Amino acid sequence: xxxxxxxxxxxxxxxPASPQPNPFIPLSLQRQLAMPHADQTRELAIAQGITERLLxxxxxxxxxxxxxxxxxxxxxxxxxxxxxxxxxESLAPMLNNKEPTWSxxxxxxxxxxxxxxxxxxxxxxxxxxxxxxxxxxxxxxxFRAFAQYRLSATALATxxxxxxxxxxxxLFHTVLELFWRDVRDLKTLLAMNEEALGQKLDDVIAQAIDxxxxxxxxxxxxxxxxxxxxxxxxxxxxWLEIEKQRTDFTVVDFxxxxxxxxxxxxxxxxxxxxxxxxxxxxxxxxxxxxxxxxSQWFGERPEEPQLPLYSMVESEDSQVSAVLYxxxxxxxxxxxxxxxxxxLIPNLPPARNPQLKExxxxxxxxLDDWQQTIEQLAGDFRSGKADVDPKKPSICETSYCExxxxxxxxxxxxxxxxxxxxxxxxx
Numbered sequence: 001x002x003x004x005x006x007x008x009x010x011x012x013x014x015x016p017a018s019p020q021p022n023p024f025i026p027l028s029l030q031r032q033l034a035m036p037h038a039d040q041t042r043e044l045a046i047a048q049g050i051t052e053r054l055l056x057x058x059x060x061x062x063x064x065x066x067x068x069x070x071x072x073x074x075x076x077x078x079x080x081x082x083x084x085x086x087x088x089e090s091l092a093p094m095l096n097n098k099e100p101t102w103s104x105x106x107x108x109x110x111x112x113x114x115x116x117x118x119x120x121x122x123x124x125x126x127x128x129x130x131x132x133x134x135x136x137x138x139x140x141x142x143f144r145a146f147a148q149y150r151l152s153a154t155a156l157a158t159x160x161x162x163x164x165x166x167x168x169x170x171l172f173h174t175v176l177e178l179f180w181r182d183v184r185d186l187k188t189l190l191a192m193n194e195e196a197l198g199q200k201l202d203d204v205i206a207q208a209i210d211x212x213x214x215x216x217x218x219x220x221x222x223x224x225x226x227x228x229x230x231x232x233x234x235x236x237x238x239w240l241e242i243e244k245q246r247t248d249f250t251v252v253d254f255x256x257x258x259x260x261x262x263x264x265x266x267x268x269x270x271x272x273x274x275x276x277x278x279x280x281x282x283x284x285x286x287x288x289x290x291x292x293x294x295s296q297w298f299g300e301r302p303e304e305p306q307l308p309l310y311s312m313v314e315s316e317d318s319q320v321s322a323v324l325y326x327x328x329x330x331x332x333x334x335x336x337x338x339x340x341x342x343x344l345i346p347n348l349p350p351a352r353n354p355q356l357k358e359x360x361x362x363x364x365x366x367l368d369d370w371q372q373t374i375e376q377l378a379g380d381f382r383s384g385k386a387d388v389d390p391k392k393p394s395i396c397e398t399s400y401c402e403x404x405x406x407x408x409x410x411x412x413x414x415x416x417x418x419x420x421x422x423x424x425x426x427x
Contacts, residue, residue, distance in 0.1 A: 003101075005058040011065040011074040016040075016047030051079050062091065120146050120384035127266040128381070132306040134267060138377045138385075139301045140395050143407045146386035155402035162219055163228075169289040171212055172328055173272065175232055176239070176287065177254045178204035180273070185250040189243065197240070198233075205232045238333050239326075245346045249275040249283065260313050263378035271310050273326075281321035281340075284310045292325040294337050295355060300373065301391050307337070308370035315367055322348075338366070388412065 009015075020037040021030050030038035037043065055061055063080045067073065100108065128134055130149040137145035147153040163171070179200065183189050192200070209228060213220035220228075253274040259266055275283040286307055296303040311323045322344055324337035338356055339348045340363040349356040359366050388407045390396050396409050404410055 002058040004060040005054065006062045006064070007054055008064050009066065010063055010077040010080055011069075012077050013074065015051075015077040015079060016043045019043050047079055062086065120150070120386040122384045123150070123265060123382045126261070126264065131267055131269050132309050134265075134381055135305045135309055135374060135377045136303075138381045139305055139391070140303060141388065141390040141401070141407075142380060142385045143388045144401060144403060145381055146384070147403055147406055149381075153403055153406055162224075163216070165289070167212065167216075169287075169328075171208055171228070172232060172235060172289060173255075173287050174208040174211065175201075175204055175236055177273075178207055179236070180251040181254060183251075186243070186246060186248050189240065197237075201233050201236055202229075205229050205236070208232070235328065235330060235333075238330070239328060242333055242335065242346075247344070248278045252276045258313055262312075263375040264382050265378055267378075269310065269313065271314070274314065277321065277344075281319050282314055283322040283324060283345075284314055284320055285324045285326050285335075286310065287326045287328055289328045291329060291332070292327055292336055294323075294325065295353075297323075297338075297370070298355070300376075302373065303391070305370075305374060305377065309374050311367060312371045312374050320367065324348075 017037075019039050019042075021027050021039070022035070022037075025035070027038070029035075034042055054063075063083060065074060065076055065080075128149065129152075134145055134149050137148060182200065182204070183192075189197075206229070209220065209225055209232075213225070251273060253271065256271040256274060258269040258271060260269060261267075271284065272287050273285040275285065277283065284307065292304075294307075297305065297308050302308065307323045307325070311320050314320050321340040322337060324335050324339075324345065327334050327336050335345050335348060337345075337348065338359045339345050340360065342349065342360060349360050351357075388409055390409070395401060396404060
């Protein structure tokens with residue numbers, strides 16, 4: 001039963017429906033047993049019964065049909081030919097009925113209760129479960145940091161054939177780590193001839209692949225090992241050509257493990273690489289296999305605070321003179337980052353980036369600003385600051401964050417849009 005009912009599409013080609021007998025059963029048998037869709041007589045009887053029920057299902061019933069379907073002109077179904085023909089005036093009461101439905105009545109009687117406090121309980125222990133990601137997500141969206149590092153809310157991993165991007169990156173990292181553990185400094189690298197360098201790369205690549213093959217034996221077939229070895233050797237040779245352009249340095253730490261207390265919390269960090277220059281200053285390097293941008297290190301809510309965090313940890317022992325990404329992207333390998341003085345690293349600071357050039361001029365102040373930003377993020381995380389506050393809308397895209405069902409950002413955004421529209425109408 002309905003308050004009102006409108007039945008559409010009742011033209012003669014559609015109502016009653018055309019018979020559609022089963023092609024695998026004799027037609028005579030289907031008609032004899034009055035099987036569904038067997039013939040026109042049964043379809044007519046069924047359509048008449050349905051039409052009668054619909055006409056009695058509501059106080060106000062409208063039955064209509066389209067005049068055309070494309071170029072075809074349609075006619076009224078004979079089953080509703082005897083009904084009184086309506087017009088726009090007779091239909092107006094039904095179309096313009098402003099009586100609220102039961103669902104609208106319930107919605108209108110609701111009472112909203114706003115909970116403005118988005119603060120979670122303070123961190124009960126000093127040690128935080130997580131590394132630099134705590135600072136990244138606390139900056140991008142405090143709720144993401146709380147959900148991931150205190151509630152352990154993470155998305156399920158997506159299965160992939162072969163090595164995924166993370167494992168390919170780990171493999172390249174391992175090759176570079178093994179290489180510099182033996183070679184150690186720029187002077188040794190420059191002293192190696194082409195044959196010696198090639199043999200050294202073959203050795204460390206085989207060692208790196210052996211280590212990963214133990215964990216992924218089904219992937220590393222003989223042919224796959226050959227392809228991956230060739231790829232890694234070519235990439236490593238490209239990268240070492242960039243290293244050769246630098247001034248004298250010694251690699252003093254690889255995959256350095258650090259436990260560090262920042263504003264009341266202990267965090268566990270792994271620094272890819274630390275170089276020492278001839279004058280004793282340090283260079284902090286983090287390898288990345290994708291495109292990176294040092295411009296994301298700055299502001300009250302930096303999008304990538306990992307390197308500023310590493311510089312803060314290392315500057316306590318000695319002066320840090322450069323903070324760098326080692327961009328290991330095949331088509332665009334380079335050092336990208338900030339330096340204390342020009343000429344320290346080839347092509348840095350970039351001539352076309354005024355922001356990074358200004359960093360060089362204000363170097364000590366930049367390190368101090370980074371320290372204040374990192375300590376503020378640590379304090380916010382420790383105190384339970386967990387409001388749903390993405391820095392920008394793109395942070396919430398599915399490819400970047402898969403926790404929207406937990407924070408319900410979509411519902412919040414829809415409610416905000418409704419409030420904005422309501423405010424515009426009121427004005």
